[in-house]
Amino acid sequence: MTFDLIVIGSGPGGYVCAIRAAQLGLKTAVVEKEKTFGGTCLNVGCIPSKALLHASEMFHQAGHDFAHLGIKVTPELDLPAMLKHKDDTVTANVNGVGFLFKKNKIDAYQGVGKILGAGKVEVAGADGKTQQLEAKNIVIATGSSVAPLPGVTIDEKRVVSSTGAIALPQVPKKLLVVGAGVIGLELGSVWARLGAEVTVVEFLDKILPTNDEEVAKQFQRLLQKQGFTFHLGHKVTKVDASDAGCKVTIEPAKGGAAKVLDADIVLVAIGRRPNTDGLGLEAAGIATDRGRVVIDDHFATNVKGVYAIGDVVRGPMLAHKAEDEGIAIAEQLAGKAGHVNYEVIPAVVYTQPEIASIGKTEEELKAAGVAYNIGKFPFTANGRARANRATDGFVKILADAKTDRVLGAHILGAGAGEMIHELVVLMEFAGSSEDLARSTHAHPTMSEAVREAALAVEKRAIHM
Structure with a gap:
């Protein structure tokens, strides 16, 4: 079957690109390797984390702020119910994407997409069967995944990524977060509000390194008032995990004596990396730079008819940036003047x-x-x-x-x-x-x- 556009990936960039393309009259297909649509953002990222952030904040306010407003309550945590709220939120959003695909007459293929060359995509299903699709244009929108910490194994039980951190079966007594970026501080906040003792280890000498420095410094003071402990300018060199917990060895980034910290759970949140493995980019002759797909100012790769957007290309790894790029490339392919103002x-x-x-x-x-x-x-x-x-x-x-x-x-x-x-x-x-x-x-x-x-x-x- 031949399409005007095949989008590989159904995260915010991919599904928005597909919908806008369909609105503009392009015969469009989406290839998604997971069982559900929405990518990392809707399934294990933006949406579930915000559901937990809101729920945990309500719990914290009930226990600490309501009394000042003349409301006397003694809140009791029902973690399974809170996690169900998170899961229900995810389900509603994921199903919403599926509905939009049907509404806009977008063909969805479940399986791993691989680019065989200009205009050709192979889809390998979970049953082992493959099929080949053809299109005038292909957009790579495969997103990103958790960046690993060298020498540390993430088992999603004792040592977790953000995926495991939104599904902990009980509140850890001690949570150690590796990385003082957005993801680490957000998920650390969730569990701190629910009663965890949170320690953050950051290689750099400040939190949120890309933010305005004055803002970051004041924010750190506020987090410390909330109970956070920071070890800035330190690196994690070893994590010994057992059924009893974790022993985490940290050292000053600029050299010095090591020390060992105890934790029930270790959250590795040192960043994300583009999902480009298995796409067949090298064989198809598509240029990459340190894992990211190289594009020009119009999202085009060096192979005619192949484009890329979102976390797999340059720029901030933000869902709304990917969405805007998805809309822009869809409009360009339909003969319109799509544009993203990155400023x-x-x-x-x-x-x-x-x-x-x-x-x-x-x-x-x-x-x-x-x-x-x-x-x-x-x-x-x-x-x-x-x-x-x-x-x-x-x-x-x-x-x-x-x-x-x-x-x-x-x-x-x-x-x-x-x-x-x-x-x-x-x-x-x-x-x-x-x-x-x-x-x-x-x-x-x-x-x-x-x-x-x-x-x-x-x-x-x-x-x-």
Whole structure:
């Protein structure tokens, strides 16, 4: 059977690409190696982790914050029910993708996809049978998987990846997280709220190394207040796992004496790597660079008719970045002008408080020699934040010193992931801090802090 487009992978990039292509009239097929659609994000990543983050935060609030609001309760953890909520959420989302495929008349093939050359894809099913599909164009959207820690075996029991960390059958007394990036801190937060003693070991000397440094430092202090212990500038050199628990050997990254930490569970969260093994890229002549598929500015590989998007190509490994790329390539293949503005892709850490950022950090602007002005506003001075007992954090806006165009924005606070989007729109249209400062914000809302930060760029914040 011949298609206009075959998409390999049904994660956020792949399924969105397929749907948009079908909307534009392209005969489209999707090849998915797993039993369910949605990729890592919907099955074992973004969606289930957020379900647990929300549920664990509700549990924590019931036990620690409700009394301040005049609500007396003594919460009792029902972990199986919480995990069922997570699983039900996953099922609903995964089934939703299947429904959208049917609605848009997309042919779905379950099996491992392999590119045999331009326009040819082999699908190997679980039953061992193979079939060959043909298409005018192929999009590789196979996502990423957990990066291993050299010398450490992940068994998903005592030593777990993010996949195992969202399905622990009981709350560990001691959880050791290897890596102070987004995934490690989010999942560490889940189990810390439920009662685990969380220790984080990070090779670098700071957490969230790609974030604005001021935000990361204040966030670390907040996590320490929540009970986190950090060993920054350290590396894990050995993990001895047994039925009784784990002995974790760590050493200073720059040399020094080793020490051993005890843990019930070790979570390895040092990053992710592109899923390109088994795709037949080398045999098909498709160029790669350190595992990532090499593409031009229009997502094209060096083989005519083969494209790639999402985690398998350059850029941040974010589901919404993959989605935008999926839409863009589908539109390009249909003769339209698909485009992704990589300067305005937001990133969110879904802890409590959340961190949301877009554009440049102060460190990046300094390194580039760009003159800028800063506007900051703390949530302690926001009326709604006080009413909600959510005064941790601040909003920070960075604007070009000459033009006032907003170059970056960073929010540390409750609901930051929702508030960042007005800055996304502002920056998409090359807006200035003045534009935002003159935009009316409803009172009382947390978002007023965003406007106040814009006012603060010219030192005219009202409530500070």
